Amino acid sequence: MGNENQIVIERHGTVTLLDIKGDVTSASESFFSQAYANPDASGARGLVLNFSEGAYINSGGIAVLIQLLAKTNKTKQKVGITGLSDHFKKIFKMVGITRFATIYDSVSEAISAL
Amino acid sequence: MKEVPVHISLPSVLGYERIAMECAASFAKLKGFQPDKVDDLKTAVSEACMNAIEHGNRCNAGSNVLVIMQFNEGELLLWVKDEGRGFKHKPEEPNIERKIMRLQTPRGLGIFLIKRLVDHVDFDAATDRGHAVHMRLSLPERMASNAVFK
Numbered sequence: 001m002g003n004e005n006q007i008v009i010e011r012h013g014t015v016t017l018l019d020i021k022g023d024v025t026s027a028s029e030s031f032f033s034q035a036y037a038n039p040d041a042s043g044a045r046g047l048v049l050n051f052s053e054g055a056y057i058n059s060g061g062i063a064v065l066i067q068l069l070a071k072t073n074k075t076k077q078k079v080g081i082t083g084l085s086d087h088f089k090k091i092f093k094m095v096g097i098t099r100f101a102t103i104y105d106s107v108s109e110a111i112s113a114l
Numbered sequence: 115m116k117e118v119p120v121h122i123s124l125p126s127v128l129g130y131e132r133i134a135m136e137c138a139a140s141f142a143k144l145k146g147f148q149p150d151k152v153d154d155l156k157t158a159v160s161e162a163c164m165n166a167i168e169h170g171n172r173c174n175a176g177s178n179v180l181v182i183m184q185f186n187e188g189e190l191l192l193w194v195k196d197e198g199r200g201f202k203h204k205p206e207e208p209n210i211e212r213k214i215m216r217l218q219t220p221r222g223l224g225i226f227l228i229k230r231l232v233d234h235v236d237f238d239a240a241t242d243r244g245h246a247v248h249m250r251l252s253l254p255e256r257m258a259s260n261a262v263f264k
Contacts, residue, residue: 026128026221056132058160059227063220070214087153094230095223096210 005031009040015114016044017107020051026060032068046114047072050107051083062095069100080110119184124163126171126179131163134181138192145185146253154231155190155251161224162194162247170196170245190251193239200238200245
């Protein structure tokens with residue numbers, strides 16, 4: 001239920017941007033898995049996950065993100081996160097996501113840093 | 115004197131928690147809560163309703179989740195009631211390292227978040243028809259004195 005995701009994949013040198021459109025819930029799992037299965041994502045040195053402004057993210061969506069971070073941690077890929085509101089920055093820190101990914105203020109900043 | 119409570123009844127369909135979440139946000143704004151507190155409440159209500167839908171009512175659309183909100187002496191009181199029996203076992207405390215190592219399910223974050231986002235929560239409030247989660251969020255004193263009582 002709810003709007004479906006669309007994840008646009010853009011390669012920027014050794015870094016790949018996953019531009020995540022829509023809300024992030026447990027229903028997003030297949031979209032994230034599919035996006036990560038793309039060699040541009042799974043083979044990149046760094047990944048930037050850009051969330052939509054004002055997106056609804058619940059614990060089911062955070063679980064989907066944790067599953068993705070389990071994969072990137074295994075392959076030692078660096079992960080940057082952008083597009084989060086102050087509230088979700090706080091939530092991601094609270095849950096511990098920031099131990100496995102760095103939050104940046106903009107996509108360009110994240111791409112340069114990774 | 116306590117204000118008259120607001121009641122919202124939801125069918126147990128995942129996604130409908132957002133109706134309660136937006137209503138709670140409107141209610142909190144009306145009572146003078148600041149945007150950061152409103153955001154905290156939205157996440158807490160959404161997570162409590164999802165637990166009620168998924169675990170309490172096992173996604174049986176015919177079973178209702180009842181959300182009751184009331185403002186009393188500077189506090190927003192909120193109950194999320196389902197038709198289940200509550201927690202059989204206390205969920206394991208989430209540990210991000212264990213989740214990343216796949217030693218713990220990636221899920222199970224709802225209760226953890228609720229505990230950290232509201233001032234008080236009771237997960238074992240019994241009701242006549244099942245189980246309830248009771249949450250309380252206080253308005254800072256300065257704001258409480260300016261709150262609009264309607």
